[in-house]
Amino acid sequence: MIRVGIVGGTGYTGVELLRLLALHPEVKLSAITSRSEAGMRVSEMFPSLRGRVDLEFVTPDAANLAECDVVFFATPNGIAMKEAKALLDAGVKVIDLAADFRIRDVSVWEKWYGMTHACPELLAKAVYGLPEVNRQKIASASLVANPGCYPTAVQLGFLPLIEAGVVDVGHLIADAKSGVSGAGRKAEVATLFPEASDSFKAYGVPGHRHLPEIRQGLSNAAKREVGLTFVPHLTPLIRGIHATLYAKLTSDIDLQKLYEDRYRDEPFVDVMPLGSHPETRSVRGANICRIAVHRPQGGDTVVVLSVIDNLVKGAAGQAVQNMNILFGFRETQGLEIVPLMP
Amino acid sequence: MIRVGIVGGTGYTGVELLRLLALHPEVKLSAITSRSEAGMRVSEMFPSLRGRVDLEFVTPDAANLAECDVVFFATPNGIAMKEAKALLDAGVKVIDLAADFRIRDVSVWEKWYGMTHACPELLAKAVYGLPEVNRQKIASASLVANPGCYPTAVQLGFLPLIEAGVVDVGHLIADAKSGVSGAGRKAEVATLFPEASDSFKAYGVPGHRHLPEIRQGLSNAAKREVGLTFVPHLTPLIRGIHATLYAKLTSDIDLQKLYEDRYRDEPFVDVMPLGSHPETRSVRGANICRIAVHRPQGGDTVVVLSVIDNLVKGAAGQAVQNMNILFGFRETQGLEIVPLMP
């Protein structure tokens, strides 16, 4: 049993961490912080947790996070970079679900996130927590930068093609669609039910913060700078990301076999049979990325369909997967959930 | 480990049984039948079960159901009544999720269900599977009639008032709202997305099949025939029932205490704090009924709010709960699921 703390437990990634950790056999939830809600029972804010989580929100000061074995940051961008160092110095492992440690190049990060990085010296130490790429590094890390939701779906979808060197990496296209929980549990007009329901739109076409993160990951795989057009869309789902990926093939190859071989041993990536069209609901609530690969009309454009639950494989579930790797637990521990369908 | 068979696995209660049983530590799934889909992999129809359920649908003949310890009927009304006897004679326990054995009075059943009952002699033997009322009888039953979804939410909401004799049982009102999965996985125009989305309607106001079932249960509790107006509504949810119950108080009583006392030891009924308004999503995917009781403006009308997931506590989850009782497993075994929120 490890002692686990959560900083910032009132957002969607926070409550999702609680859902997963509440039943994790190796975890004792020690503290969950919220400045604004200190003193409120967690299950009062989230009645779904009644009978499962018997904690109150506490202030960060009262949380004694230094006594935890691991602390998750489920906070807005810019918090973890200020608080991680003290915890790391106290020997606590840190998993940040925000973006503070995802980008290696501090100037790129500062440009896209519009703030000065408070702790650039930690960037070299942080491991990007995509287990399908960095499993070994994660196992020995102390600070894990949990990937973004779009970056998880897009990278897992593109990686086999890029690693195999069979597509033109100068002109990759990622057309991605996200459910509204991806925008967070923040009071905003744009994501009100009457605004976001029964409507569909693109956003951030000129530039979205996940673009440099995806580009970094794909460029690492390609061993050169990739060219990527990334268009995110908002769709009336609570949860779910569907990434539709396009690339121009530069060699003839058995695509289905390529994907099956790449992910054969991955517990949380499911390559579907030839001709499949994965639905986001087929992963609802579960830590799975399902992928199908197509070559329409036998042409030279490959189309990859990649779906995740943005709050699970795209956030809290991947964070728990990283925790399992960090502490040497079975990687699927606490994540053996059957998706909710319908 | 018990061997479990499912008859009729292609509907929503079937796939929900599979979701729950796939992770139940005492269960080995032996067979799942479907005449129309025999030979198809279960996970091809329901990709959410990929990697979790490694069975094909088989014809009833090929299923060797007589070798199971328990068989669930997740079939339309009128099937189990024809097939249960042979299984019972072979020593197999039977849990029917349809309505065939719910009504004691065969003439009432035949009137509301529009068919002749094929096996009326089993009605006396069948136990109505509402554990909060019949736990002991269920433990020694061989044939369990799993309650309907509306009847579960409405009865659990009304029972404390009726058992305590504190309301006018001649004029009970149950205004109930159901998600669309309650209509089943049947190709019908009325429940298409463009028909059922962004709209709300009552249906069956002149009379709904769950009316006699609820009336039977409440009349048993009242020890006299109750008067009940039951109005079901269709609301754009996938899952969930919200029953809003109205009754006229005939004595002054601490309603909150009444409910807390009645359900104190029930693992799957949650009486919420005074003043609460339970949301259906607070039980999404879980075998829980959450209840709040109000007395608006201190008047003589009591208002009870009762929510369940119609596919779990209203169907498959309650069936698993009954199975646990039947076989002496811990009652919460396989049902320790945290609701999916958001």
Place this chain on the structure above:
Amino acid sequence: MIRVGIVGGTGYTGVELLRLLALHPEVKLSAITSRSEAGMRVSEMFPSLRGRVDLEFVTPDAANLAECDVVFFATPNGIAMKEAKALLDAGVKVIDLAADFRIRDVSVWEKWYGMTHACPELLAKAVYGLPEVNRQKIASASLVANPGCYPTAVQLGFLPLIEAGVVDVGHLIADAKSGVSGAGRKAEVATLFPEASDSFKAYGVPGHRHLPEIRQGLSNAAKREVGLTFVPHLTPLIRGIHATLYAKLTSDIDLQKLYEDRYRDEPFVDVMPLGSHPETRSVRGANICRIAVHRPQGGDTVVVLSVIDNLVKGAAGQAVQNMNILFGFRETQGLEIVPLMP
């Protein structure tokens, strides 16, 4: 052509007024105010109005509202009561879509709305703008209090029964369900898409502000104080209210004929054929209240189903109907819209 001003045009009732008035042949839109958005084009905030409304938001001062023939207040409660008097003194007619002038008894209003009324002397002058009750008074009014959304659906549903004196008015029950636009275009967590979608809940059971408004209207009709239990619910619709009404019959009467006679000449109330179940989508976008009346099982409980679009017959459409009456236009002018289905 009359000159029309709108105070507070950034909410849902404001944009809905614009949708209706943009095509009204007797109306010239003169000004629309918003302190926060002054200078922004209306069609920039609401792209649905591109090419239809060629105005900018202006500050109230710049709007020259005193030169309008009529001013609509589509503001939060508490604004119109401060500003109406000056306009009325300038000879401008005022239609308030908020609650400031709906309740005759100022002490009741102040209790439920939690503020001191700024202009109680106008209460006697204000006409409650439910045309089906007050058409003649509206025609000669200068200040119209446009009814609330729930009050419109509930009153139109109950009125025939109460006016005819055929039910026990001491125990009326109104179980009402509203789409989320009823909560307004305000940044709040509770009405975010991930919170309000795929879920259903009651709210305000101890007391909702529309209770005294409904009680006032029904008591006027009953010529005595009625007893009413009113339970509102939030349902995942953008638009729509479904009121399910229950009363105990005190005399035997042809209910269908009662309703048809009462509303025979009403252009915006549609009594549906015997046995009908109106859907909210059947009035989507249109100024119609559709009603069906049932007597389940021939018992002594009457069940009335009443649906409106909360933003049209429950707000902006009814306001335009009132404007038409005020100015002697054909009552259906600008309101001949076919509901959007599907």
Place this chain on the structure above:
Amino acid sequence: MIRVGIVGGTGYTGVELLRLLALHPEVKLSAITSRSEAGMRVSEMFPSLRGRVDLEFVTPDAANLAECDVVFFATPNGIAMKEAKALLDAGVKVIDLAADFRIRDVSVWEKWYGMTHACPELLAKAVYGLPEVNRQKIASASLVANPGCYPTAVQLGFLPLIEAGVVDVGHLIADAKSGVSGAGRKAEVATLFPEASDSFKAYGVPGHRHLPEIRQGLSNAAKREVGLTFVPHLTPLIRGIHATLYAKLTSDIDLQKLYEDRYRDEPFVDVMPLGSHPETRSVRGANICRIAVHRPQGGDTVVVLSVIDNLVKGAAGQAVQNMNILFGFRETQGLEIVPLMP
């Protein structure tokens, strides 16, 4: 006033035609046919039309369609090709909302639609009813092939680029998302609310029937065969198509000006300001295509966002627009509808 007949009035395009034609000042609805529902009042099936459409469904024989001035076919594919000739011979103009006359090359049509064409000699006579391309030809046509929904959104989005010759037409990508009404009012499991709600998926990636239609239109504009990858998706909207289009720029050009110039005089195409992201709801219920054009990061990939209501500009509205052109009415007659927002 012209006499209008509709063949096949029970689907979504049929009821949408009725919604639009019911208020069209130049139209007298003469007959609407349905073999299966003959004798039923139209407003019984579609209560939204109560008080607006006072017709019964009749059999095709009883409809006297030859006496109409124009007949719309709102039927499944394969009906109009059998019945159009007789009407045309009788001097009736025909507008087919299905696919029978959209593809010039009969062998292509037969391959994609899987049937033998019953009347290939009419293909040369039919005019493809995209007014923004073929307005003059439509004006003198007798048989109009109304475009498909995806083809309308995709062609209007791509045309300015292709006509101007500024993109690589060998590698066009159209990632399109449709609401569920696009699948029609047919009893099918895949489009039930519990299946299609809160989920997102691609479909038809290997090949969709709208691919050859789009390719034909774009190839006409390019004056050579284009290369197109078309991936349709199903999204939980009732109505709406959002096409996200990608092409590689081959010359530097002011894209915003290109689009504004191309569509300056089009009443139903709205080029939005630079940097916009059109939402499908901004055209809900209206005959409008809104387009925005982007060049992310100043790279060589142009991204076009094109939205329509699939039942209006993608079907019935465009059909009425074509009717207006055919009969010399003002092109916007009966189509001056403000989109429903929210």
